[in-house]
Amino acid sequence: MIEAKLSTGSHDIVRATLPVVRAHATEITGVFYAAMFDAHPELLDLFNQGNQATGAQRGALAAAVVAYADRLTDPDAAPFGPIAERIAHKHVSLGIRADQYPVVGRHLMGAVGTVLGAAVTPAVAAAWDEVYWLLACELIAAEARLYQQAGIDAATVWRRWRVAKRQDEAVDTVSFTLVPDDAGVVPDFVAGQYISVAVDLPDGRRQPRQYSLSQGPGRGSLRITVRRVRGLDGAPDGAVSTHLHEHVHADDTLLVGPPAGETTLRPDGEPVLLLTAGVGITPAAAMLDDIARTDPTRRVVLAHAERHPDRHALRAEMAHLTGGLTDAEQLTWYETGGDRTGRVDIDAIPLPAGVRAYLCGPMPFMSTMRAGLIRRGVPAERIHAEVFGPGMAG
Ligand SMILES: Cc1cc2nc3c(=O)[nH]c(=O)nc-3n(C[C@H](O)[C@H](O)[C@H](O)COP(=O)(O)OP(=O)(O)OC[C@H]3O[C@@H](n4cnc5c(N)ncnc54)[C@H](O)[C@@H]3O)c2cc1C
Ligand code: HEM
Structure with a gap:
């Protein structure tokens, strides 16, 4: 260009x-x-x-x-x-x-x-x-x-989708599986992408938020996994995540935008590290699902950090998917309540030659992990980060 x-x-x-x-x-x-x-x-x-x-x-x-x-x-x-x-x-x-x-x-x-x-x-x-x-x-x-x-234009991006399934995943974390509620098709997407979801709040405001797709493409539906944001130190509870948790159930409909997002899994067979914290696990779940379906011999390392096992969303599903891969390993750190306690030890994560790393979690987590990966010799251009808010990871 x-x-x-x-x-x-x-x-x-x-x-x-x-x-x-x-x-x-x-x-x-x-x-x-x-x-x-x-x-x-x-x-x-x-x-x-x-x-x-x-x-x-x-x-x-x-x-x-x-x-x-x-x-x-x-x-x-x-x-x-x-x-x-x-x-x-x-x-x-x-x-x-x-x-x-x-x-x-x-x-x-x-x-x-x-x-x-x-x-x-x-x-x-x-x-x-x-x-x-x-x-x-x-x-x-x-x-x-x-x-x-x-194949869309700006005027027609918002479509109505129906909640085909609502499933509790962990403390404060729920998945919604969505199917079109109009005559349209499920759009194609790449693992790692997100959708915007707009809800009408009780005070009359309409508000959009982005949610990563937490399953890979080709399933005939789109699934998002939403962690409820609790207000801390006097700040209000999260408007949309609270609304989705409290008011949206199976058969309800939601306004949904098209899949978008540039932090996506490359289909090149390279070894991957999916390094996540908290609800940042969602895009990694979609990437793992996609690899399990399309490239099960690909080398995959999963490393995840969570406060407590009760909050570890999609754990059983991802363990099952990992079990179907020929060359994968999974490491998890819990701050409390698990076998491996404490913060992620970047030096304990196996780094296959030519690895490409996908990071998702709070900004401080991603900065620390990124610095650790660079110190261990992973080139900066092989480290990709998805930020669950405006802006880029440094
Ligand atoms: C690309 C992308 C992908 C994402 N994927 C996921 C995902 O897979 N799963 C997921 O759960 N989330 C995901 N998110 C985050 C999600 O979009 C929302 O940001 C999240 O659900 C919080 O939205 P909310 O409306 O509940 O909170 P908001 O109402 O937006 O509040 C957010 C924060 O701001 C604070 N705040 C709000 N108003 C005030 C105020 N007046 N004064 C002080 N503080 C205030 C709140 O206390 C809260 O801490 C993603 C975000 C992006 C950008
Ligand atoms: C040159 C012009 C513009 C620039 C530089 C710009 C820049 C940005 C940036 C940096 C973001 C945050 C992206 C991220 O999530 O990392 C953003 C989001 C957004 N932009 Fe723009 N933008 C422009 C024009 C517009 C226009 C014309 C509109 C339409 C009114 C618009 C509406 C939005 C909205 C709604 C968001 C999401 C905001 C949020 O989630 O808080 N922008 N834009």
Whole structure:
């Protein structure tokens, strides 16, 4: 892919103003969201209001725009491709449309002006507008490709699915097996992908969340496995996970977006390490299911961390799948209550030559594991991480 380029005048202005924009980026995105929701309250139903309350989405948007401007003006900056891919997949899972980009652009540029004030001369505003539109065009093109590959368009991504089965998996963790409730088919997907699920909450808000598919493709249904989020230290309980646990049962229907996500199992037969913690086990369960069905001689190492055996979701299912593989082993660490207690010992995990690692769990867990794998000689480009929130793992 040819990388976009700023015009010469804009290049120098963006380079010169990047430090001040970077320093104020989350303030700018905070002002941006407030102004955009004020002018377009209908968008409140599209954005995860939990991520708005915690500031996670503000930070992810700020980081993405700054990383893109950095790359445009410094050839040594980290490539933007992986960030664009992550955003495009997330947007497609939510049905974001090209005609919504001018709305975001207008309010984002307005917020730059509000926060930076007189420093935003017409030339500075024009240069940052150029950055926005180069980025927007890249995302719109990437999203158009994904919609086309899936044979859908942004207007028709949300479909109604029926809960064919609801199953308790562990403390606070439930699986929902979904089948189409319209005349449509079960879409193809790759193990590791997620779907967006939107629910109508009792207060009248509609809210979407992403859930990894916890079974591989080819089963005639989609399954998600949801851990109920309990509010800690005065924070509220998770809105959507609590709703799904308390109000959604067999035969109920849910609004579901198309499978999306770029952290997926490669079908190349390479040895894999699935290294997970807590409910981060879900994409690994789909990968293991897929390997068991399509490539049972593949070398697989599973390593999982959980607080207590009672919370270990999909344990029996994954042990059964692993038993059907010819070259697999499974290690589990429990903080309390199991044979192997304590935190994951990265040095105890067997690393086959040429291994590709897939990580999923809380950010601190993934950072520690990633550093340990790199120390043990796994190249960074062979380590993939799925983040259960906005942004990328570092
Ligand atoms: C790609 C991807 C895949 C995922 N896969 C899975 C999966 O397989 N299984 C799974 O269980 N989850 C998964 N998740 C996480 C899931 O999408 C939700 O984030 C999770 O269910 C919590 O949503 P919620 O609505 O229950 O919580 P939210 O209401 O969004 O709350 C989230 C957190 O924010 C806090 N919070 C909310 N409002 C406030 C406030 N006003 N002040 C302070 N704190 C606040 C809450 O206390 C809570 O800790 C995935 C996420 C992504 C992005
Ligand atoms: C250049 C323009 C844009 C940029 C740089 C951008 C950037 C981002 C980023 C970084 C994320 C988080 C991705 C992740 O999960 O890691 C995101 C999510 C999202 N974006 Fe965009 N976006 C843009 C345009 C738009 C537009 C036009 C819309 C439509 C109104 C939109 C709606 C959303 C929504 C609803 C989410 C999910 C938010 C959440 O879950 O909290 N975005 N975007």
